[in-house]
Amino acid sequence: MMTEERTLMLVKPDGVASGHVGDVITRIENRRFKITAIRTLTASPEELRVHYQQLVGKSFYSGIEDFMTSGPIVAMIISGSDVVESIRKMTGPTDPAEAPAGTIRGDFARGWGDGPIQNVVHSSDSIESAEREIKIWFPDEK
Ligand code: TYD
Numbered sequence: 001m002m003t004e005e006r007t008l009m010l011v012k013p014d015g016v017a018s019g020h021v022g023d024v025i026t027r028i029e030n031r032r033f034k035i036t037a038i039r040t041l042t043a044s045p046e047e048l049r050v051h052y053q054q055l056v057g058k059s060f061y062s063g064i065e066d067f068m069t070s071g072p073i074v075a076m077i078i079s080g081s082d083v084v085e086s087i088r089k090m091t092g093p094t095d096p097a098e099a100p101a102g103t104i105r106g107d108f109a110r111g112w113g114d115g116p117i118q119n120v121v122h123s124s125d126s127i128e129s130a131e132r133e134i135k136i137w138f139p140d141e142k
Helices: 013-017 021-030 045-051 061-068 083-091 104-108 127-137
Strands: 004-011 034-041 073-081 121-123
Touching: 004 021, 004 083, 004 127, 013 021, 013 061, 013 073, 021 034, 021 073, 021 083, 021 104, 045 061, 045 127, 073 083, 083 104, 083 121
Parallel strands: none
Antiparallel strands: 004 073, 004 121, 034 073
């Protein structure tokens, strides 16, 4: 069933630094999804720990924190039919080396190897995650 819903996307520090904010927004708009809120910010370690609560205990978490707080990010709320699943598909797999051409990660990630994975964007993996994550980055949104 097609349901109207919303999701959260973050353009991560690598995506902003390499100039792909416009490319990401164009892909979203070309699919007729609506960006209903957008802001640029630099994430704090505290916000990130809430956002990545399921990863905080992992050995690689400090690398994620260093990377995600290393520069500005762009946070967006995106609305539309089945938007959570559609944006996840457009995002592509976590490892950019495995991300197919045509996905945001496959087309725009610059490098991988040692250290935290730098994969251009985050997108929520479920409606519940989206609503939880929207509260972190858009505390004034209903
Ligand atoms: P995860 O939520 O598993 O992936 P996704 O972003 O595709 O939903 O992980 C969150 C981020 O953590 C991921 O985008 C990159 C980083 N990460 C690593 O740096 N190393 C890892 O081994 C994993 C699993 C994730």
